[in-house]
Amino acid sequence: MIRPGxxxxxxxxxxxxxxxxxxYPFTKAVMPDKFRGxxxxxxxxxxxxxxxxxxxxxxxxxxxxxxxKKFECEIDLGKCIYCAQCVDSCLKKALETTKEFELAALxxxxxxxxxxADTGEVSKE
Amino acid sequence: xHKVVIPIGPQHPALKEPESFxxxxxxxxxxxxxARLGYNHRGIEKACExxxxxxxxxxxxxxxGICSHSHSTCFTQAVEEIxxxxxxxxxxxxxxxxxELERIHSHxxxxxxxxxxxxxxxxxxxxxxxxxxxMDILAMLTGxxxxxxxxxxxxxxxxxxxxxxxxxxxxxxxxxxxxxxYIQVATQETTLIQRLxxxxxxxxxxxxxxxxxxxxxxxxxxxxxxxxxxxxxAYSEVKFKVITDDHNDVYGRTxxxxxxxxxxxxxxxxxxxxxxxxxxITKVPRKIPAGEATSRYEAPRGEDMHYVKANGTEKPExxxxxxxxxxxxxxxxxxxxxxQLADLPIVIAAIDPCFSCTDRLTGIRQTGKRKKNVLKWxxxxxxxxxxxxxxxxxxTDLNKKMAKALK
Amino acid sequence: MMGLFYMxxxxxxxxxxxxxxxxxxxxxKLYARLQNRVGPPWFQPLADFIKLVSxxxxxxEEANPSMFKIMPVLALTATITAFFYxxxxxxxALYSFNGDLIVVLYLLTIPTLTFFLGGWYSxxxxxxxxxxxxxxxxxxxxxxxxxxxxxxxxxxNSWSLSEIAKFYAQHPVYWFFNLLGFAISMISLLGKLxxxxxxxxxxxTEIVGGTxxxxxxxxxxxxxxxxxxxxxxxxxxLAAVFLPFGLGLPPVAGFLLFVLKVxxxxxxxxxxxxxxxxxxxxxxxxxxxxxxxxxxFVQLFIDLILKWIPLK
Numbered sequence: 001m002i003r004p005g006x007x008x009x010x011x012x013x014x015x016x017x018x019x020x021x022x023x024y025p026f027t028k029a030v031m032p033d034k035f036r037g038x039x040x041x042x043x044x045x046x047x048x049x050x051x052x053x054x055x056x057x058x059x060x061x062x063x064x065x066x067x068x069k070k071f072e073c074e075i076d077l078g079k080c081i082y083c084a085q086c087v088d089s090c091l092k093k094a095l096e097t098t099k100e101f102e103l104a105a106l107x108x109x110x111x112x113x114x115x116x117a118d119t120g121e122v123s124k125e
Numbered sequence: 126x127h128k129v130v131i132p133i134g135p136q137h138p139a140l141k142e143p144e145s146f147x148x149x150x151x152x153x154x155x156x157x158x159x160a161r162l163g164y165n166h167r168g169i170e171k172a173c174e175x176x177x178x179x180x181x182x183x184x185x186x187x188x189x190g191i192c193s194h195s196h197s198t199c200f201t202q203a204v205e206e207i208x209x210x211x212x213x214x215x216x217x218x219x220x221x222x223x224x225e226l227e228r229i230h231s232h233x234x235x236x237x238x239x240x241x242x243x244x245x246x247x248x249x250x251x252x253x254x255x256x257x258x259x260m261d262i263l264a265m266l267t268g269x270x271x272x273x274x275x276x277x278x279x280x281x282x283x284x285x286x287x288x289x290x291x292x293x294x295x296x297x298x299x300x301x302x303x304x305x306x307y308i309q310v311a312t313q314e315t316t317l318i319q320r321l322x323x324x325x326x327x328x329x330x331x332x333x334x335x336x337x338x339x340x341x342x343x344x345x346x347x348x349x350x351x352x353x354x355x356x357x358x359a360y361s362e363v364k365f366k367v368i369t370d371d372h373n374d375v376y377g378r379t380x381x382x383x384x385x386x387x388x389x390x391x392x393x394x395x396x397x398x399x400x401x402x403x404x405x406i407t408k409v410p411r412k413i414p415a416g417e418a419t420s421r422y423e424a425p426r427g428e429d430m431h432y433v434k435a436n437g438t439e440k441p442e443x444x445x446x447x448x449x450x451x452x453x454x455x456x457x458x459x460x461x462x463x464x465q466l467a468d469l470p471i472v473i474a475a476i477d478p479c480f481s482c483t484d485r486l487t488g489i490r491q492t493g494k495r496k497k498n499v500l501k502w503x504x505x506x507x508x509x510x511x512x513x514x515x516x517x518x519x520x521t522d523l524n525k526k527m528a529k530a531l532k
Numbered sequence: 533m534m535g536l537f538y539m540x541x542x543x544x545x546x547x548x549x550x551x552x553x554x555x556x557x558x559x560x561k562l563y564a565r566l567q568n569r570v571g572p573p574w575f576q577p578l579a580d581f582i583k584l585v586s587x588x589x590x591x592x593e594e595a596n597p598s599m600f601k602i603m604p605v606l607a608l609t610a611t612i613t614a615f616f617y618x619x620x621x622x623x624x625a626l627y628s629f630n631g632d633l634i635v636v637l638y639l640l641t642i643p644t645l646t647f648f649l650g651g652w653y654s655x656x657x658x659x660x661x662x663x664x665x666x667x668x669x670x671x672x673x674x675x676x677x678x679x680x681x682x683x684x685x686x687x688x689n690s691w692s693l694s695e696i697a698k699f700y701a702q703h704p705v706y707w708f709f710n711l712l713g714f715a716i717s718m719i720s721l722l723g724k725l726x727x728x729x730x731x732x733x734x735x736x737t738e739i740v741g742g743t744x745x746x747x748x749x750x751x752x753x754x755x756x757x758x759x760x761x762x763x764x765x766x767x768x769x770l771a772a773v774f775l776p777f778g779l780g781l782p783p784v785a786g787f788l789l790f791v792l793k794v795x796x797x798x799x800x801x802x803x804x805x806x807x808x809x810x811x812x813x814x815x816x817x818x819x820x821x822x823x824x825x826x827x828x829f830v831q832l833f834i835d836l837i838l839k840w841i842p843l844k
Contacts, residue, residue, distance in 0.1 A: 019570045057181075139736075245809035
C-alpha cells in the first residue's frame, strides 16, 4: 500500500512533545557511571612500575621519579584516546577514570596535566 | 547541454568523508563515473607493526568510527587464534552483544543518512533520535558512545550486570516498535519509494562478479553472511535468519537493513537470556608465538577481514585489513550506469561507504631481476597463475567453474 | 512623498523584510518542532542576515560581475513590487487596475529567472546545473499555478485581484468550489519557493548549493531576503484569491487577519516540506504535467460550469 505523507501523523504529534534535543552547553550532559573520561592519578599508590606507560596506545602518560618512592605523572590530554587501558594495567590502582569530558583548551600546553606527589594536580603553563 | 565533468568530492555535502568521484554528465544523465580512493590514508597497517598487541587492539578499533567493534574483534580473534587462547564463553557472548548493538546503531544511522541524501531530513532527525537509545546503552555498557574499548586479547574488559541486561531488553522493545514504524515509512511513503526503488540496480550476477559483500550483496539475492557461514563469537549458539532480498536496488538494500535490525533485536534477546556465568578474560602472555591467522567478521557494512602474522615478539610482523567498503566500492560504477546525477548521492550512500577504513597503500618495490617497475594488470594475472602453478596449485578448473557459474 | 513612504517603509521594503524574516522564523521553528528539535531563537533570521551582510563579497574571476551583482537586487525589487497589487486588507490593493493578476504572476516569475541568470553567470558547474534545473522546474510548476489561479478569476469575471477578492467576499458559497485550486496552487508554490519536495535546483547533497553555490556575503543575503519576501507575496496572493473572508473589518483587525492568513499558508507549506523526500527533476516534471495540470483543468471546468449555471 502506498501512502503519500506517511509521517504526517508522527510529525504533528511532535509539536505537543518535548524536543528530543537539549540546549547542550547550557544544559549539562549526564554521563553514565564508569564513563571513560579524564584520567586522574593518585601519587601515593604509585610504585613506579611504568606498566601504564608501556601499554598506552597513544604514549600520553609519563611517569617520573621525583624522590624516594615518589612519582609524578604527566598526562597529555591531547594525546590521550580515553581507552582507560592504563587503568586496567595499573597493578596498584593508582589511576582512575572520571566522568569529566569537557577538556578542550585553547593552548596546547594547557592540555598537559601533571600530578605532582606533593602539590597535587597542576596544569603546565 | 554539452558534456561536462563535475567533481563530487573530495569536499562535497553528500560525502561524509573525503573521497573523490568524477562524473561526466550529459545534461542530467551520468555518462561516466570514476572513483579515486586514497584521500584518507593513515598508514594504520604499518602503525600496527610498530605497536604491541595490546596497543593494536585500540588502534584497530580506530580504523572505523562506526564499526569500531568489528575491527577490534576481528583483530583479537586473529591474535587469539595464533596464541591458541580459549576465550571464556561469557566474553564471547558480550562480544556478540556489543557487535549486535553496534549493528543496530550503524543501520539506524544509515537509514537517516539515506533519508538526508534524498532530501528527507525528517527521517534523518527521527532515526537519529531513536538511535540515541542504543547509543546510551552502548555508553552504559562500555563507557563510551563510540570506540567502545571493550575487547582485549583473551576476552573482554567489562562485564554486563543484571540491571544492565534489564535495560538492554527494555531498549530492544522500544527500538523494535520504532523499527517497525520505519519499515512502514520506507514501504509506504510515496516520495521515498520513488527515490529508492529502481535506483542503483546491481543484478545477482554482477554482485557475484564484483565481489559485493554485506547488505549490498544480500539485497541482490546473494545469500551470504559470515555470522552463519563461519560462526565466530557466540553466533553458533543463537538462531537468526539471514535477510536477503531480490529487489536488487536501493529499496532492497533498505529492506535488508531494516530486516537485519529486527533480527539483531532477536539475537540480543537470546544472548541476554543465554549468557553463561564465569570469567570474562583469560590471561594471555604479551609475547605471541610465531604464526599467522586470518579472521572474518560480519561488520554492519559487510565482511571484514584481518590477517595477522606474528613472529614471537610483542609486536605483530604484519597486519592486513580488508574493510567491507573496499569490496563494495567497485559496484558503484555499475549501479550508476544510465542513471541521473540526482541518484548519485543515494547510490553511493546505499553501500554505506566508510572511506577511511578503505584506504590502503600498496608499495611496489623493484625486485632486481624484473626490469619493469610496475606490473600491469594482465602481467599480474599471469604472474599469479604461474606462481600458484609453481607451488602446485592449479586454478584452471576452478576458473572454468566460476565462469560457468557466473553465466 | 507618500509614494516613497509606500515603497520604502509600509507596505514596502522595511515592512516586507520584517514580515519575511518573521515568516522565515515561523517556518524554521515549526520545521524544527515537527522534527522534534528545539529550533532557532526568534532573532535567528535577522542574525543570519546581519552576518551575511557583514561578510566580504567574493565574485568568481570568470563570472560576469555586473550580472552577478544585479540579480539579487532584481529578485528583491520584483517581489516587493508584486506586493503592491495584492489586496492585503480591505477590498482594495494599494495600486490596482484591470489585469494586475497577470502582472503579479509575471513579477513572481522574475525571481526564478534571476536564479537562473545569477547561476548561469557565476559560471561554476554546480551553479550552471542548478540554473538549468531552476528553469526546467519553472516550466513544470508555472502552468498548474497559473491555471489554478485563473479559474477563480474566470468565475469572478475579472482580471483584477481586488475585484476577485470583492466578488468572493460577496458570494462566499463559491469559495468551497475553489478548494481544489487552492491545493494545486499550494503545491505549485512549493516549487516556486524551491522547497522540499521541489528543492531540486539547490539540492545540497547533489549539486552543493545549486544556483547559489558561488554567492556569498551581501548578495546571498539579498537573495535570501528576496526568497523570504517571495514566500510572503506568494502566500498573500493565495490568501487574496482563495481565502477572501473578513475583508470588511476595521484596519487593525483586518491587518491582523491578513497576517494570520499568510502565516497559515506559510505553516502549511512548512508541514508539506517536512513530510516528503526530494523528487528527481524528471519525476517532478511528470508529476506537474500528468497530475497537477489535469487537476487544474478540472478546476477550470468546475468554474466554467458554475459560470453557466450560477448558484442561487
